[in-house]
Ligand SMILES: Cc1cc2nc3c(=O)[nH]c(=O)nc-3n(C[C@H](O)[C@H](O)[C@H](O)COP(=O)(O)OP(=O)(O)OC[C@H]3O[C@@H](n4cnc5c(N)ncnc54)[C@H](O)[C@@H]3O)c2cc1C
């Protein structure tokens with residue numbers, strides 16, 4: 327019996343639609359199974375919602391920096407109005423994402439997919455058969471377990487908070503903890519960040535992380551290291567919560583956010599029935615994104631590998647599988663230089679060889695530090711704390727770049743193609759960028 331579909335994707339996030347849409351355009355018969363909102367985390371309760379809520383934070387920082395330099399007064403962020411703006415922009419995205427699939431003739435199934443065998447998935451009592459499957463089920467928030475953990479919230483809850491609580495307590499020191507602390511603090515909440523270790527944003531240059539942490543401290547954010555939370559209790563006489571920690575911590579707060587990472591969505595797919603191997607970090611794959619079962623692939627956040635779990639990586643996986651299924655490549659997946667950014671204010675962004683890697687291998691790499699204090703163009707907005715590090719290998723090829731500034735996203739994006747193409751320092755002078763611009767400023771430093 328022939329299978330109904332060429333490829334069925336489980337999950338509809340970045341790891342699915344970036345490849346499924348072009349594959350459908352090539353005439354392949356495809357289906358997508360989605361149990362929640364179409365477009366997955368990034369579109370609905372991740373990057374996009376976060377960046378809407380972050381926007382006035384950046385605006386307020388720019389206005390703050392220009393005081394006594396031609397700008398007077400400050401702005402107040404009205405959380406209710408901002409949240410309404412977020413809903414207006416983000417809520418329709420699931421429908422748009424669904425249409426993006428159906429417009430290409432992709433069949434969508436709404437419900438939870440589970441494997442029956444290597445060629446069959448069950449959704450709402452319906453059996454769907456396919457030659458190939460792509461598991462693109464992503465991750466969900468990791469939740470700490472302690473007494474009262476049901477009183478604690480996750481990133482999805484925070485991104486739809488109707489009112490900003492007066493006091494927000496965040497557990498964890500990674501991306502979500504620092505980004506959401508920046509937003510809550512700017513909106514006027516009292517914010518605590520509790521960590522076990524006192525380490526923050528581990529993969530980013532610690533010199534820049536320390537500056538961002540110092541800035542948040544100066545703005546009133548409390549960093550509480552060396553504490554594992556043991557209990558959260560509801561106060562008897564108010565709606566507030568008491569947070570207790572192993573090393574004697576006790577504080578009263580209005581809202582607790584668990585930002586201690588994410589865990590893979592592979593435990594409810596009945597993968598044992600088909601023998602797909604898993605780990606606690608996700609699904610291992612070979613260099614063709616193939617699981618240990620030949621016709622079952624995995625893409626995006628669900629994959630167990632050391633790459634950053636971000637939207638551009640999930641989209642790259644998806645586009646690779648499109649090319650592979652269409653017979654346009656027989657090559658293994660070849661990841662380019664990967665860029666990452668934490669949307670604190672200022673941002674920290676990096677691409678290619680990281681500062682941490684370069685510092686650990688002084689014989690291989692040379693670091694060139696740039697302080698934008700002396701750059702008139704960067705000082706137009708009076709950004710007094712903005713730094714960049716460029717990393718060259720022994721052949722004088724630019725292999726990495728990192729920056730802490732409000733412009734870091736655009737600035738580091740400039741270096742993405744340069745690093746990917748492996749250009750030498752002198753070759754970079756061929757680019758004629760617009761002037762004045764971030765790109766021109768960056769080139770002058772090379
Ligand atoms: C708060 C937050 C902010 C972020 N900000 C950024 C950012 O600024 N930049 C960036 O690059 N990345 C960011 N990320 C990461 C980014 O969202 C992810 O890397 C990206 O969404 C991964 O895409 P994916 O398709 O692999 O998985 P997902 O987007 O998680 O999609 C998986 C989909 O599978 C569905 N699913 C799971 N199991 C089943 C099943 N059995 N049956 C049917 N459907 C199922 C889920 O409902 C979901 O829709 C952020 C993440 C979070 C949580």
Ligand SMILES: NC(=O)c1ccc[n+]([C@@H]2O[C@H](COP(=O)([O-])OP(=O)(O)OC[C@H]3O[C@@H](n4cnc5c(N)ncnc54)[C@H](O)[C@@H]3O)[C@@H](O)[C@H]2O)c1
Pocket residue numbers: 470497498499500501502503505521522523525526527554585586587588634635636667668669
């Ligand atoms: N700008 C972006 O690209 C962006 C933004 C937000 C989220 N994301 C993605 O979402 C993922 C999840 O973000 P996140 O901030 O939750 O994770 P993270 O991995 O960045 O940070 C998790 C934090 O929780 C701590 N932690 C882990 N286990 C703990 C435990 N048992 N007790 C106490 N602390 C513990 C870690 O030490 C770390 O500080 C990120 O890894 C990233 O892939 C990306």
